[in-house]
Amino acid sequence: MATSCHNVTMELTDARAYLDVIKAEEQRRAQLLPDHPDAAYDRWFFYDAPFINELCIVFLVALRHHIERRLIFLAACAADGGRPITKEEFLARVKELSNLKASARWDEISGRLTPDRCAHYHVIEALRHLANAYKHDPSLEPDDRLLNHLGLDSNLRYASIPESGELQKGLGIIVGLPANTSYSDIATLFLERVQGFLDDVEARSAISAVKWGRVSMLDVAH
Numbered sequence: 001m002a003t004s005c006h007n008v009t010m011e012l013t014d015a016r017a018y019l020d021v022i023k024a025e026e027q028r029r030a031q032l033l034p035d036h037p038d039a040a041y042d043r044w045f046f047y048d049a050p051f052i053n054e055l056c057i058v059f060l061v062a063l064r065h066h067i068e069r070r071l072i073f074l075a076a077c078a079a080d081g082g083r084p085i086t087k088e089e090f091l092a093r094v095k096e097l098s099n100l101k102a103s104a105r106w107d108e109i110s111g112r113l114t115p116d117r118c119a120h121y122h123v124i125e126a127l128r129h130l131a132n133a134y135k136h137d138p139s140l141e142p143d144d145r146l147l148n149h150l151g152l153d154s155n156l157r158y159a160s161i162p163e164s165g166e167l168q169k170g171l172g173i174i175v176g177l178p179a180n181t182s183y184s185d186i187a188t189l190f191l192e193r194v195q196g197f198l199d200d201v202e203a204r205s206a207i208s209a210v211k212w213g214r215v216s217m218l219d220v221a222h
Helices: 008-032 039-077 087-101 102-113 121-136 144-149 165-174 182-204
Strands: none
Touching: 008 039, 008 165, 039 087, 039 102, 039 144, 039 182, 087 144, 121 144, 121 165, 121 182, 144 165, 165 182
16 A cells, blocks of 8 residues: 655654753743742753753754655655655665765755755755754854854854854744743744645645555564
């Protein structure tokens, strides 16, 4: 039986559950703040907020990698004008794409799917720059590519990614939120934009269904 080559909805449902865990922890910590306003401010600003912020950033980095996986899977299904393909064809194409050097792989994906023409591409690029800055800078400082993409002044010195209020404001604005929005709400809007982007990528392309055939438990590693 031929079925769709992706399960984006299920995976993004799991992502929403992850965000619910972060929001519950955010609320739990807020309820434990001391009664004195100065002590509560210090506790939240220096300890609780950076912890919650970094949880959200780790989520956004994972979301960026989810996009990369989905684009590879969709590109593997976009070479036959919508004609159903076998499981073996699909897996061979995923392997072929995965084995290309990064620049060649993304050139191939762009040629097949034209993601830069799809909804929320500017937001998706912000995620890419955020993930790269978070993963590759030992000091966790936002780099010029991220700052420029968010419209922030790259000549200024910024706090680390989890602690920078200006970076938080820029990420909120790029998904259409007010400047004082929490990171958990920003992450939620990023998730919605990713869903819209991936839906548009698929809608604009002739995506082949994969004829998976029967699945045996013997095919699953234990």
